[in-house]
Amino acid sequence: MSQTDPQVYTVTEFTTSLKYIVEKSFPFIRIIGEISSLRRPLSGHVYFNLKDDSSSLRCVLFKSRLFSTRDELADGTSVICFGRISIYEPRGEYQLIVDTVDMRGSGYLQAAFEKLKQQLLAEGLFDQHRKKPIPPHICDIAVITSATGAALHDFLTICRHRQADVRVRLIPATVQGAEAPAEICAALAIAQRLEPQVIVLCRGGGSLEDLWCFNDERVARAIAGCTVPVVTGIGHETDFTIADFCADQRTATPTAAAELLIPDARVLRARIGQLNRQIIRMMLSHLDTAHHRIVAPKRLLASFDAPFYRAMLSLETSHRNMAQSFLRTIEQLEKRTSRAIASLTRHSPIHVLRMQHNHCAQLHEDLIRAITTKILRAEALLSRHNAVLSSLSPLAVLARGYAIVSMNRPDSRQPHIVSDSRDVSLSERLNVTLHRGSLECEVLGKREAEDETGQPSSSIAEKK
Template sequence: MKSNQYLSVQSLSKYLKYKFDKDPYLQRVFLKGELSNVKQHSNGHIYFSVKDDSAVINAVMFRSFADKIDFKPEEGQNVLLSGNVSLYTGRSQYQILVKEMEIDGIGQLFLKLEENKKLLREKGYFSSSHKKSIPFYPKHIAIISSKTSAAIKDMITTLSRRYPLVKVTLLNTYVQGELSKDSVISNLKRADSLDADTVLLARGGGSIEDLWTFNELDVALTVFNMKTPIITGVGHETDITLVDYVSDLRAPTPTAAAEQAVPNSRDLLIKIRELKEQAEYILNNGLSKKRKNLESLSSYYKFKNPNLLYSEETDRLNEYTMMLENKMKESLVLYRHNLSQRMTGLNYNSPLPEIKNKQLELKRLVDSLNRSTKQQLKLGADRLNKNIQVLESVSPGQILKRGYSYTTYQGSIVSNAKELQKGNQLEITFDSGSVKAEVIEVTKDGEK
């Protein structure tokens, strides 16, 4: 064949890519499968594979589309995706260019369950400190389940067989479907008001969709807030729902929940027989010991002659009396000696001599103070008399007595003739009495 009939690898790859890109059935494909080999590139692109039980296809989701999804793709997630199939010419491998991706229905339920678990775990609702103890001998048990389920028949049979003394109240409940959430919450609250010892919340196995009511956050919170101890038995042993984490005790199945709620009457009967035999043994053994002790005491010589007992006790009483009297005498002597020493010490350290000395010193100081006070009073009186004499010597009254007088004009003292005029009415005051006068003539510095 001629060489020009051969294609290069690149040419074939481009041709195949052209065929992929032009095929209308590959422009918009819808797939569901499980994510595998998920790699988040630093540029924002996501590279992964989508697989099912029989096949695997490579996929890529560019950043412009990856930024629009509301979850983080992770290994093992079941997803629904859409995009177009294309060929990567560099390796001649076909892949799907994903434009939309969302969690598959069941995967969304698992994601929601994980979110609810994380919320309650962070609030501490899973802590054992919140767990109430289950009564060992319940008198009344309330069962929340469907009356038509096979599980309820097994539970009632188990309770009747293991502990027929217990009273059982069945609260018929929708455990699946649209009405189940409100039905379960309503009957949980009702069971909490029945004064029951234990509540059993149970239903048989099923898919995650069938059991979803028991993963509802409102249902789990109602279980957590129950005042009555509650045992959950939902689904099969591998099914663990949200209510199992917040209940006081989780049983793997409804029948196991009934078994854990009551003791086994057969075990109780065996235990009662064992306790009866143990009590009989202890009683017989105790009686035997008491009987031997009684026989030993009955042969005691003092019991045959009771006076010996009285005599011995009388002697012991006299001995104790003498010991007590001697002890009291010794104590009194010791107390008197201690008292004498303390009195001597008190007399030696008595404050009376010091008090007398202080009293004498006080009397001396008082006498000195009195003398000093009298002396100061006398000196003060003398100074006062002298000051009075000086004041009296310059007193206007004394001056008037020596023949002087003073003149006033309109109430003011006249000290200079210049202040007066002819005809002014004056008042002249003497040592005894005063006179009215009129200015007839005024002389100023020798002039009229």
């Protein structure tokens, strides 16, 4: 056969190639149609055709996937089948291997999903710049899922297999049904108060209705407003929910979320051991290089050992002699300094002033004592004189009730002391000085002194 002839395929080769192309082009697909020719053989698998007005497509739903279909399948039912296209090679027929089956009503849910998705996208809840980074080394995880679901089991299984020292705290919540959105929002609030490094929101696969709680607007806004990074692992690889778009990191399944967040301790230990060996090799290489860099100069310096030794001995001797000479010189200088300080101290003006100051202080004390003695003596003399004066003072006599009578004379400025009644005339004014104060009196009458016989020397005159 020449090189220009077209390639010839066998039926098997062509069918296998076509199967590869078809499966690669349509790995997962959703197809809507009406069930017809439904069969349930003893194998437990379900076979049916999915048709519309113009075409028909063979479908197979294996027994292992029947759990995902809650409603009973029947001919004439409008459904949306999710699965992958494959070719059954023995008959050369293409068919849809069904993963899940949703009733036709799911189409309305899909429309609601797209509407909410566009609304939140316009608000910026899906923007990358608002997504929080996942910490590189995680040791504290809060998991929000059903306490009895397979998702928790899968997550913990990965944690055990990887032997990681990670704290996993479960916050149970319903992940299916009408009450699920409120419980998920409450669980997110509780998880934030626990302050883990990351929050995982996960559940296993299911139909669109089963996962519809993760398309609730309340859950989406709670995830967007969460202060802790949120990782979702909801359903299967092909399941996308609004929660996935709002989360900081989306994974296909709970198992994938665990594999993303929980490091494999064995791999880490192997990596640490590898890095440790690399560091040791690098250190040994650097030490070997440094050793070679030191050995060559050391060998060169070895030839100078003898001259250096002799020079060192000479230097040590000179150093010792110089030190001794220096110490002797310092000792002599210290002695001379001490003598000079003593001489200066003796002849220092400060010393002389201090002595004069002490002498002045002594003289001051002597003067104080002399003055004090003289004052005491003067005070004693003054007291004696004061006593004599007090005894001779007219005031002392006045204090005993006596008075001094005086009168003014025209021919004298000084008052005239009256000691005889004959010196005054009737109606004449007199000044009477008392011990305290004085009186101005008018002579109304007078009586002359008696003689030795007791008779008045003259008669008494009275003013009438």
